[in-house]
Amino acid sequence: MTNDFALTLLRWFRENGRDLPWRQTKDPYAIWLSEIILQQTQVKQGWAYWERFMRRWPTVEQLAEASEDEVLREWQGLGYYSRARNLHYAAKQVVTLGGFPATLEGLRSLKGVGDYTAAAIGSIAFDLPAAVVDGNVYRVLSRHFGINTPINSTEGKKEFALLAQDLLLPALDRERLRVGEHRSGMGMGSGLYNQAIMDFGAIQCTPSSPDCINCPLMESCVAFREGRVAQLPVKLKTLKVKERRLTYVYVRYQNMTAIHRRGEGDIWQGLYEPLLAEQVPEGAVLLRQGVKHVLTHRILKADFWLWESAERPELPKGYFWIKETELDDYAKPRLIEILLDSLTL
Numbered sequence: 001m002t003n004d005f006a007l008t009l010l011r012w013f014r015e016n017g018r019d020l021p022w023r024q025t026k027d028p029y030a031i032w033l034s035e036i037i038l039q040q041t042q043v044k045q046g047w048a049y050w051e052r053f054m055r056r057w058p059t060v061e062q063l064a065e066a067s068e069d070e071v072l073r074e075w076q077g078l079g080y081y082s083r084a085r086n087l088h089y090a091a092k093q094v095v096t097l098g099g100f101p102a103t104l105e106g107l108r109s110l111k112g113v114g115d116y117t118a119a120a121i122g123s124i125a126f127d128l129p130a131a132v133v134d135g136n137v138y139r140v141l142s143r144h145f146g147i148n149t150p151i152n153s154t155e156g157k158k159e160f161a162l163l164a165q166d167l168l169l170p171a172l173d174r175e176r177l178r179v180g181e182h183r184s185g186m187g188m189g190s191g192l193y194n195q196a197i198m199d200f201g202a203i204q205c206t207p208s209s210p211d212c213i214n215c216p217l218m219e220s221c222v223a224f225r226e227g228r229v230a231q232l233p234v235k236l237k238t239l240k241v242k243e244r245r246l247t248y249v250y251v252r253y254q255n256m257t258a259i260h261r262r263g264e265g266d267i268w269q270g271l272y273e274p275l276l277a278e279q280v281p282e283g284a285v286l287l288r289q290g291v292k293h294v295l296t297h298r299i300l301k302a303d304f305w306l307w308e309s310a311e312r313p314e315l316p317k318g319y320f321w322i323k324e325t326e327l328d329d330y331a332k333p334r335l336i337e338i339l340l341d342s343l344t345l
Contacts, residue, residue, distance in 0.1 A: 005144070006167055006193060008216050013196035016203060018043065022050060023195065028100035028125040029060045032110075035117045036087050040080045043202075049078055060100070064091040072270055072331035079334060080296075081271060086112025102126045115161075124191035131164035132194045133157075136201025141167075142233035143205060146222030150236045168193055239297065246302040248339060249275040249284055252324070253309045259330060260319040267295065272330040274339075275319065281307045287342045293335040304339040 020043065022034035033053055037046040053074060057063035063071070068088055075084035090110040094100055100121075101107050107118035115133075122128035131137075138151040141163055149156040168190055204211055212224050223229045251258045251274065259272045284307040293300040315321070322330070327340065 005217065005220070009196040009200055010193065012204070012216050013192070013199060017195065017199050018203070020047070023124075026125055028121060029094075030054065031125045032090075032100065032113075032117075032121050033087075035120050036083055036112060037078070039083060039117070041078055045078070049075070060091050060094050063088065064095045068270060069331065073329070076331045077334060077337075081268060081331075081333075083112060085270060100125070102128075104128060104130055120194060123189070123194050127189045127191055129168065129190050131161070131168040131190070132198065133161050133164050134198065136198045136205075137164060138233050139207065140197055140201045140205045143210075143223035143229055144217055144221050146226065146228065147232070148234050151233045152236050152238070156234075241294075242298045244298050244300050246300055247277050247280065247305070248273065248302060248336070249277045249280060249305045249307050250287075250340075250343060251275050251307050251309065251313060251315075253312050253321075255324050256321045257324050257327070258315050258319045258321055259327075260316075263318075267298075268333045270331075271333050271336075273332065273336050275316070277305075280305050281309075281313075283307065283309075288339055291335070291338060293338070300335060302335060302339060304342060306343065 020034075022030050025031070030050075034046070034050050037050050037053075041049075053063070056074060057066060066088065068085065071084050071088045072081060075081060075087075078084070090112055093110050097106075101109065102122075104118050104122050107113055107121055108115065113121070119128075119130035119132045122130050123132065138160055141147065141160055142149075142151065145163070147159065147163075149159050151157070151160060204215055210229060212218055212221070212229060215221065215224075218224055221229075223232050258275055260275075261270060261272050262268045284305040286303065287306050288302070288304040291302045291304065293302065332340075
């Protein structure tokens with residue numbers, strides 16, 4: 001049964017797999033970069049960022065030599081900026097090590113690389129026999145095998161990880177993997193199987209409106225047979241999302257404005273923002289009110305004011321003056337970019 005499942009996925013992948021640029025190489029740097037970018041980003045958006053990073057920093061050594069500000073600026077718009085900071089830190093780790101580790105343990109030692117990312121890089125770049133388990137894999141396995149265990153529970157994570165590995169090895173042997181071999185550069189082995197199941201979840205067995213009628217696994221799918229496709233996978237309810245109010249004041253004095261860099265221990269570490277105020281200065285004009293921005297565990301609502309001062313105001317600690325024309329030189333959160341769009345510079 002497991003061999004049939006795996007081989008069916010590989011045949012499907014041969015005809016339907018996505019032709020992505022980082023799949024045309026075994027370079028661990030290109031593969032690692034793609035995996036970090038796609039951790040919280042859809043392929044359509046992440047593709048352009050991957051190409052931009054590869055053009056600017058073609059090697060891990062060049063990325064390591066960049067400043068954190070440069071990396072954050074290039075990352076701007078992708079969100080989850082801790083990924084960019086981890087990316088930069090890990091690049092320095094790789095250079096110190098003399099190259100990318102070729103073991104799962106070594107890959108997991110890189111900042112920002114967990115079990116899934118290590119398995120993805122290891123299997124694709126080094127053909128390590130490690131199964132990936134991401135949202136797509138959880139969905140495919142839970143539906144096909146009719147598993148009700150919540151995917152975000154400790155028990156569920158263990159159960160799905162074991163099942164994924166059991167499906168990869170020893171169910172598949174190298175000779176039978178030749179059935180799924182296609183486009184040059186795609187390789188074969190565990191990396192090919194991992195890419196197949198991830199693409200199957202992204203294209204065929206989607207979260208909503210999966211194409212069950214045209215699914216090659218329809219006859220063996222427990223969820224389809226029992227009418228439970230919409231109920232799987234099961235996920236435990238998480239903590240309630242909290243709301244946070246922010247008041248920003250864009251200070252303008254003689255074509256200058258004030259910004260500061262956010263510190264550790266809060267959202268948007270290392271990015272820049274205008275004056276975050278507890279009280280709005282007298283004479284400020286409200287430009288935007290209640291602008292909503294959703295993060296993973298909270299909802300932000302921001303008001304945005306413009307204060308054009310006739311005299312140079314004293315700035316709070318940590319803020320500094322820049323020319324308004326230099327704003328684009330500083331990496332900013334997406335919310336700040338939205339607020340700044342209401343300005344006339």
